[in-house]
Amino acid sequence: MSMRHHCNQSSRRQFLGAMGGAALGTALTPGINFAQQAPSSKVVIEKCDNYTSELLPTLTKIFDQLGGLGSMVRNKTVAIKINMVGGAFERVAFKPHEETFWTHPKVVGAVTHLLGKAGARRVRILEGSWSSSDPLEEYMMEVGWKPQDIASAAKLVEFENTNVVGRAKGYKRITVPDGGHLFPGFDLNHSYSECDFFISIGKLKEHATAGVTMSIKNMFGATPVTIYGEGAGINEPSTDPHGGRGPMHSGNRQPSKSAPSENNPKSPREAGYRIPRIISDIVAARPIHLAMIDAIDSITGGEGPWNRGVKPVHPGILIAGLNPVCVDAVGASCMGFDPMAVRGTPPFERCDSTLFLAEQHGIGTRDLKRIEVIGVPIEKVRIDYRQYKG
Amino acid sequence: MALQADWSPMKWPKGAFWTQPASLDLIRGSAVNCLLIPWGKAENQTALGPLVTEAVRRGIALVGVVEEGASTGPAAQAAKIAGLAAVATAKPGEAGGFPAVTLAKRSEIPSGKGDTAVAFTDSVWPAVKMMRAGGGNAAGADAGPTGAPWLDSNLWFVQMAKVMMPDRPVWIMADPAAGRVFTRPGGYFIAVADAAQAGGRWVISLDDDFAGGLAKGDAKAAEDWKRVLKAVKFFADHAAWSKYGSLGLVGVLSDFRGENEFLATETLNLMMRRQLPFRAVDKTKLAANSLQGLKAVVYTDEQMPAPAMRQQLTAFARGGGLLICTKKCAALAGDGRALAADNPLFQIHSLGTGRIAVSTEDSIDPFVLAGQTHMLLSRKNDMYRLYNQGSATTIYTGSPDGKKALLQFLSFSAGRIPDLGIDFVRGYRSAVCHMLETDAPSTVNLVRRESSQEVHLPGFPLFCAIELEV
Numbered sequence: 106m107s108m109r110h111h112c113n114q115s116s117r118r119q120f121l122g123a124m125g126g127a128a129l130g131t132a133l134t135p136g137i138n139f140a141q142q143a144p145s146s147k148v149v150i151e152k153c154d155n156y157t158s159e160l161l162p163t164l165t166k167i168f169d170q171l172g173g174l175g176s177m178v179r180n181k182t183v184a185i186k187i188n189m190v191g192g193a194f195e196r197v198a199f200k201p202h203e204e205t206f207w208t209h210p211k212v213v214g215a216v217t218h219l220l221g222k223a224g225a226r227r228v229r230i231l232e233g234s235w236s237s238s239d240p241l242e243e244y245m246m247e248v249g250w251k252p253q254d255i256a257s258a259a260k261l262v263e264f265e266n267t268n269v270v271g272r273a274k275g276y277k278r279i280t281v282p283d284g285g286h287l288f289p290g291f292d293l294n295h296s297y298s299e300c301d302f303f304i305s306i307g308k309l310k311e312h313a314t315a316g317v318t319m320s321i322k323n324m325f326g327a328t329p330v331t332i333y334g335e336g337a338g339i340n341e342p343s344t345d346p347h348g349g350r351g352p353m354h355s356g357n358r359q360p361s362k363s364a365p366s367e368n369n370p371k372s373p374r375e376a377g378y379r380i381p382r383i384i385s386d387i388v389a390a391r392p393i394h395l396a397m398i399d400a401i402d403s404i405t406g407g408e409g410p411w412n413r414g415v416k417p418v419h420p421g422i423l424i425a426g427l428n429p430v431c432v433d434a435v436g437a438s439c440m441g442f443d444p445m446a447v448r449g450t451p452p453f454e455r456c457d458s459t460l461f462l463a464e465q466h467g468i469g470t471r472d473l474k475r476i477e478v479i480g481v482p483i484e485k486v487r488i489d490y491r492q493y494k495g
Numbered sequence: 496m497a498l499q500a501d502w503s504p505m506k507w508p509k510g511a512f513w514t515q516p517a518s519l520d521l522i523r524g525s526a527v528n529c530l531l532i533p534w535g536k537a538e539n540q541t542a543l544g545p546l547v548t549e550a551v552r553r554g555i556a557l558v559g560v561v562e563e564g565a566s567t568g569p570a571a572q573a574a575k576i577a578g579l580a581a582v583a584t585a586k587p588g589e590a591g592g593f594p595a596v597t598l599a600k601r602s603e604i605p606s607g608k609g610d611t612a613v614a615f616t617d618s619v620w621p622a623v624k625m626m627r628a629g630g631g632n633a634a635g636a637d638a639g640p641t642g643a644p645w646l647d648s649n650l651w652f653v654q655m656a657k658v659m660m661p662d663r664p665v666w667i668m669a670d671p672a673a674g675r676v677f678t679r680p681g682g683y684f685i686a687v688a689d690a691a692q693a694g695g696r697w698v699i700s701l702d703d704d705f706a707g708g709l710a711k712g713d714a715k716a717a718e719d720w721k722r723v724l725k726a727v728k729f730f731a732d733h734a735a736w737s738k739y740g741s742l743g744l745v746g747v748l749s750d751f752r753g754e755n756e757f758l759a760t761e762t763l764n765l766m767m768r769r770q771l772p773f774r775a776v777d778k779t780k781l782a783a784n785s786l787q788g789l790k791a792v793v794y795t796d797e798q799m800p801a802p803a804m805r806q807q808l809t810a811f812a813r814g815g816g817l818l819i820c821t822k823k824c825a826a827l828a829g830d831g832r833a834l835a836a837d838n839p840l841f842q843i844h845s846l847g848t849g850r851i852a853v854s855t856e857d858s859i860d861p862f863v864l865a866g867q868t869h870m871l872l873s874r875k876n877d878m879y880r881l882y883n884q885g886s887a888t889t890i891y892t893g894s895p896d897g898k899k900a901l902l903q904f905l906s907f908s909a910g911r912i913p914d915l916g917i918d919f920v921r922g923y924r925s926a927v928c929h930m931l932e933t934d935a936p937s938t939v940n941l942v943r944r945e946s947s948q949e950v951h952l953p954g955f956p957l958f959c960a961i962e963l964e965v
Contacts, residue, residue, distance in 0.1 A: 193880075194881065194882065194883070194884060195882070195883055196882045196883060196914075196916070198913075198914045199882075199914055199916050199942075199949070199951045201944075237866075239866070239869075239870055240870065243870055243873065243874045246873070246874035246875055246877070247874055247877075247880065248880065249880060249918060249944065249945070249946075249947060251946075410883070
C-alpha cells in the first residue's frame, strides 16, 4: 500500500521549489519569509462542552465544514495517532487521564464511527504503550477504558502498539523529503506508512520541552523506543520496549544502527534544539492529512502530571483542519500564545518553535493572517494558559 | 512452651548496653514480645544471664540463636535450664524435643508438619534496589525489566510460604543492609509492613546507628523507636488479617522446590511487581477445591502432572479457565484444538469453553511468563488499578466469610507523590482506611466511575490498608 500525500503536498512541492532548496539544518535561514509562502488551509473551531451529547454532532459539523470525510476516506485505510503520553500509572490529581492529558476515548470512538460511516475500509488506532509490548487495547484497559467501544465504532478497527514491530515483519522507513533538520528519516511501525489517510489527534497543552503540544508534537510518540529509547538495541531494534525516549531529548546515543542516524551528530545535544526539529522532521516524513485537537478538557502548565503545577482546564472546544501547522498555530493562539513567536519568547522560552521548523519544511504556515478560521472565532474561546489560575 | 503464632520477634542488638536488664525497658508495653539472642557460645549465655533472668521475669519469650558451627543439642539444653522459650537453629531435629524455630534458606521451606516458626535467613531488605549509575558516584535506582525501579520485597515469598506451611509462622530475617540507602523510621516501617501484610513477621533488626542512639538515650532515636513499635503493634492488632485469603484470579501451581523453584518463585515475584494478584497453589497439597475462584492457572513446573492432577487441570480449562504451561507439559493440551498462531510465545489451544496456552520456548523467562499471563488473561480481569502509586506493592485478600476485602498498599518511593487513587472494579458498600500511625481507621468515600469505584487518598501514605465491605 503506498502512502498517499494529501493535496496540500502539491503546494508544498511548489513551496520547496520556490525556496530554491534552501538548506534545512542550516540555522533558521534569514531572509526567507517561510510564513508568507508555506501553504495555508482553513481551520475549524467549534465549541463542545462535553464528551457525551455534544460530541458527535460537533464532530459531524466540523468534518462537514472541512468538506466532508467521505471524499477523504472512502475505501481507504485510515490511521489515527492518539495521545497517551507517559504511563497509565500517573495522572493529574484524581482526574482520569482522558479528562486532562490524554486524547479522550470518546473522541477516538466518535471519530472512528464517523470514519466508518464515511466509508473508511479500515481504521487503525495507533500509540506506543509505555515501556511495554502489551497490546494497545491492554494499555487502554490499564486506565479503565473500554477499547471494545472503539472497536465496535466502525466495521474494521485495529489497534497497534507502535513501540513494537506489531503485525509486520519489520519496521518501515519513512524519509524526510528535504533531508531533515536533524534526521533524514525514521523507522516506524508499519501502520504509519501502510495507510491511505493519516490523522493525528492531540490535546491542547503546553509542553515543558517543546513549548506546546498539539497535533504535531503528538507525533513524537510514533518513534518506537525499541529503536529510539533508552533500551533500544545498538545494532538492531530491541524486541521489548524499555523506558522512554531520553536519547531523543539528550542525544546521548544514536538510534539502533539499523535506522537512519542523525545528519550531524555534532549538532547541539540540547532538548530544546533537538525535539522541535525531530518532531517537524517526523511530520515532514509522515504527512498528517487531518489534524485534530481535543480541547474539551485539558491541562495548563505542561504536558502531563510529571510537570509541576499543571492544572485541569476546560477550554470546551474541538479544533481541526487539513494542515497541522495551521491547526496548531490556531491552537497556540487559543492558549494565548503568538504562533509566530520565536525562541526566547512564550511559549518557546527554552526551545525552538516546532511551528516555525515545520513551516520551514513547507508543511504549512503558522501566520494567523493567512489562516481562515471558521466556526467560532479564536477570541471567543481563548484561555490564557499562562494566566490560568484554575 | 508452645511457640506462639502471635510473637513479634526482635533480634536483640549486641553491645554492653543491650546486655543490661534495664535495656528491656525499650520494649516495655509494646507488641515486641519475643527476643532473639545469641546462644550458641557459652560466653554469650553467661554474658546475657542477667538480661535473660529479667526477660523471663517480665514474660518476654526468649529465643536462643544457635549460630552456624555451634551445636544445637547443648544449646537447647542450656536454653531449657535458663528458661528460654526456644532455640533457633538450622538443625531443629537436634534440639532434643526442646521447641525450636527453624533457621532456613528460602529455597528450603520445610515440608513436614509442625507449628513452630520458620525464620528465613536469606530474606531481602525491602527497598528500591539502588545501584551506582554510570560508574560514577551518583547512586541511582536499578531499573527492573518493566523500566520501573526494581523493588526488593519479601511480600510474594511470605504469601507463598504461608501456603506451603499454613500452620507455621513465617519470620523474615533481613538486616538493614550496610550501605543501602534508607530513611529512619521509614525504612523500618517498610520492613515491618512488607512481611506483616501477608501475615509474616520481620525479625526487627536495628542498624548500628539506631541501636547506638537508643543506647545513648538519643531523643531522635527514641522518637523513631516509638514509631517503629507503633507499626509493629498495628499489625499485631490486626492479626486477623493474616487469615484472609488471596483474592487473586491467577493461580501459580508448582511444588516451588528444587529445579522448579526458580521459575515458580520468580513468576510470583514478577506478578507482584505487575500488581497482578496471585494465589500460590502447592501442587503437593492440591485439593479438589484448590482451583476454585481462579480464572487462570499457570503450571510452571516441567514435569507432566500425575493423571489425577492432569484431569483436574484439563477440567479447569474445559470449564472456561485459562491454563498456561511449559513446553515440556504440552501434552496437557492433547485434547485441545490448536488455534491460529498470533502469539509467538505461546501456542493457544481451545478446550471446552477455556484455553490452554503452551509455551513455545524451551526455557521460558519468568518476566515473559508473568507478563504474558497478564495479557492472556487480559487486563479486563484486573481487580483494581492504582494511580500515582510510585513504586509500591499491594496485596488483595478477603476474609474467610467473604464479607470483607482488604487492599494493603506499601510505598517504596522516597519522594511522596500526592493523590493516590485506587480504582476497584468490584462494587463495595463501604470502605475504611487504616494507616500505620493513626489509632483509628477513617471512612473513605467510594467515588463512582463508569463501571468501577475509586478510593481517593489525599496525601501519600507509606502504608495504608483499605478495608472494604462487600
